[in-house]
Amino acid sequence: MVVGGGGTTPAMTARMLELGGGKDAKVLILPQASELPDRGQGSREMWAALGVTHIVCLDPLIQAEGESAIAEATLIWFPGGDQSNLMKALDDAHLVDDIQRRFRQGALVAGTSAGAAVMSTLMLTGEADLVSVRAKATELVAGLGLWHDAIVDQHFVKRQRWARLVSAVLDHPEYVGVGIDERTAVEVDADLWRVWGDGSVVIFDARRAECAPGADGMRQSARGMTMAVLRDGDSFSLR
Numbered sequence: 413m414v415v416g417g418g419g420t421t422p423a424m425t426a427r428m429l430e431l432g433g434g435k436d437a438k439v440l441i442l443p444q445a446s447e448l449p450d451r452g453q454g455s456r457e458m459w460a461a462l463g464v465t466h467i468v469c470l471d472p473l474i475q476a477e478g479e480s481a482i483a484e485a486t487l488i489w490f491p492g493g494d495q496s497n498l499m500k501a502l503d504d505a506h507l508v509d510d511i512q513r514r515f516r517q518g519a520l521v522a523g524t525s526a527g528a529a530v531m532s533t534l535m536l537t538g539e540a541d542l543v544s545v546r547a548k549a550t551e552l553v554a555g556l557g558l559w560h561d562a563i564v565d566q567h568f569v570k571r572q573r574w575a576r577l578v579s580a581v582l583d584h585p586e587y588v589g590v591g592i593d594e595r596t597a598v599e600v601d602a603d604l605w606r607v608w609g610d611g612s613v614v615i616f617d618a619r620r621a622e623c624a625p626g627a628d629g630m631r632q633s634a635r636g637m638t639m640a641v642l643r644d645g646d647s648f649s650l651r
Contacts, residue, residue, distance in 0.1 A: 414559065416566045416611065417492055417525030418594025420458075424608045427599065429462055432487030432520040440485035441469040444501035445493030445526035455491045473505045482510045487520045490527025496537050498530055499555065508556060515558050528566045528592060531600075533557040534584060536565055540576035548628040550580040559600055561650055562590045569593040569612055581616045582632045585623050588650070589616035596644075603650035607642045615640040615648055 413428050429437060439459045443452030452469040459467050470481050482488065488511065490498060502508050515521050521531070529536050535555030552563070563584065565577045568591030581589040592598055593611030607613045621637040640648060 413520065413522040413597050413599050414528045414531050414564060414592060415524035415597040416528060416568060416592030416594050418567065421595055421609050424597050425462060427608060428520060428522050435463045437464055437487045438466045438485050439464050439487045439489060440481050441489050443469060443471055443491050444473055445495060445498035446491060447493065452491060455489055473501050475505045475507065478505050478507045479510050482507065482514050485514060485519055490523030490530060492525030492527060495526035495529040495535055498526055511556060521558055525566050528564050530555045531559040532562050532564045533560055534563050534587060536580065542573065542575055545575050545579050545632050547625045547630055547632050548583060550576045552580060561588055563587045565591045567594055568614060578616055579632065581618050582623055582625060582634055585618035585621060604647060606647045607644055609644055613642040
């Protein structure tokens with residue numbers, strides 16, 4: 413479940429809890445995207461208010477403790493902040509493989525804002541041209557690789573991040589761009605994606621487009637790229 417930031421709706425949290433084991437869920441919070449001294453506390457309160465009693469907020473992130481906590485978790489939650497900070501912390505603690513393994517075993521992995529950006533194989537860092545569509549203007553690095561087919565952008569409509577996501581998609585047309593607005597989420601079930609929440613999800617699909625990328629920093633062009641704008645209850649299939 414990939415949340416665009418700006419908070420969650422009751423329906424979204426209820427769905428996450430349902431997928432993550434109900435009130436018997438074992439929730440693991442990994443708050444390393446944030447630099448705030450009380451990072452993770454708001455997330456702990458959110459899950460506790462839903463009746464969850466088994467909540468672990470792992471901070472600082474230590475490999476041995478992380479391996480054990482991840483193996484036990486039925487719901488792994490990434491709060492917001494800076495996605496680069498989160499990926500660096502997970503890499504430094506050598507826990508990326510553990511999260512991927514637990515995901516394959518059936519745990520729900522969910523996150524908001526920065527915790528959404530890390531889900532894709534190629535992750536937006538935030539370094540980008542926000543006003544023009546240019547080749548290699550959107551910086552992408554390795555993410556967690558849980559959402560293989562997508563490049564995720566968050567706070568999308570609220571912060572007008574269209575240009576950076578389109579640029580990223582035209583640089584890498586094999587991936588579908590997914591811009592998730594605030595208080596909005598995408599539930600990812602293999603190649604079927606369902607929208608939850610108050611805002612919009614914007615999808616850019618250039619897999620069958622005729623792309624003519626320019627040299628680095630130059631304008632890009634494409635013909636036949638498709639766009640979808642989805643709201644609560646809508647779904648999108650890669651097929």
